[in-house]
Amino acid sequence: MKKIPQRMCVSCRERRNKKDLLRVVLSEDGNIIYDPTGKAPGRGAYLCRQQSCIMTELKAHRLSKGLKQSLTDDQLKALADEILALCAEEKALEE
Numbered sequence: 001m002k003k004i005p006q007r008m009c010v011s012c013r014e015r016r017n018k019k020d021l022l023r024v025v026l027s028e029d030g031n032i033i034y035d036p037t038g039k040a041p042g043r044g045a046y047l048c049r050q051q052s053c054i055m056t057e058l059k060a061h062r063l064s065k066g067l068k069q070s071l072t073d074d075q076l077k078a079l080a081d082e083i084l085a086l087c088a089e090e091k092a093l094e095e
């Protein structure tokens, strides 16, 4: 049986299948970007595909700790907007 890779959401700290999580990665220039491929180089962190987890996370600045890099509110907000827009798109496709 093939083992499914598990990752922990930095917001709720639940372990989930890697494919069920969103990966964000810290780019070389210190920016935080959403990584849809899950393979971008750099230090990454994982979040549930849930608005609650994403918003809680961004407010608590846990991502900064997880990535060992302080991020500005603007960076976090831009990331949240991108992810939430994406989640809304995916949801629209499912319906």
Ligand SMILES: [Zn+2]
Pocket: 009, 010, 011, 012, 013, 014, 047, 048, 053
């Ligand atoms: Zn979560």
